[in-house]
Amino acid sequence: MTVGAGGGADMNTHQARNALGRYGENVAARRLTAAGMTILQRNWRDGRSGEIDIVARDGDVLVVCEVKTRRGGSFEHPMAAVTPQKAQRLRDLAERWIQAHGGAPPGGVRIDLIGVLLPQRGAPAVQHARGVA
Numbered sequence: 001m002t003v004g005a006g007g008g009a010d011m012n013t014h015q016a017r018n019a020l021g022r023y024g025e026n027v028a029a030r031r032l033t034a035a036g037m038t039i040l041q042r043n044w045r046d047g048r049s050g051e052i053d054i055v056a057r058d059g060d061v062l063v064v065c066e067v068k069t070r071r072g073g074s075f076e077h078p079m080a081a082v083t084p085q086k087a088q089r090l091r092d093l094a095e096r097w098i099q100a101h102g103g104a105p106p107g108g109v110r111i112d113l114i115g116v117l118l119p120q121r122g123a124p125a126v127q128h129a130r131g132v133a
Contacts, residue, residue: 024069024116025053031126032056037063046096050089055097060107064094065114072119082113087133
C-alpha cells in the first residue's frame with residue numbers, strides 16, 4: 001500500500017531511510033574523528049546539485065566524504081553506490097565548497113567514500129576508501 005502527498009507508507013519509508021542515513025553519517029563522523037581527522041561541516045548543500053555528507057580535514061588535505069549506509073542483506077553493497085556520474089557530482093560539489101570557503105588547502109582535496117553496513121546484530125562494519133574520485 002502506498003499513500004501519496006506526504007502521508008502513510010511513503011512517508012514512513014522516507015523517514016526510515018533518512019534515519020538510516022543519519023545514523024550511518026554519525027558512525028562515519030566518529031570513525032573519521034577517531035582516525036585523527038577534523039570534521040569541518042556536515043550535510044553541506046550548494047543549492048544546486050546536491051549535498052556533501054561530511055567535509056573534513058586530514059592534516060593539510062581537505063576531505064570530501066560520501067557516506068553510504070545499507071542494512072545487512074541489502075541488494076547492493078554500500079561501496080558499489082558511487083557511479084562515475086556520482087563521482088563527477090562529488091568533484092563538482094567539492095569545487096563549489098572550496099569556492100565558497102576561501103580556496104583549496106595546501107594539501108589539496110581528496111574525495112573519500114565511507115560504507116557503513118549494518119548487520120542484523122552487532123556493531124556496524126565500516127569501510128573507508130580514500131581517494132575514490
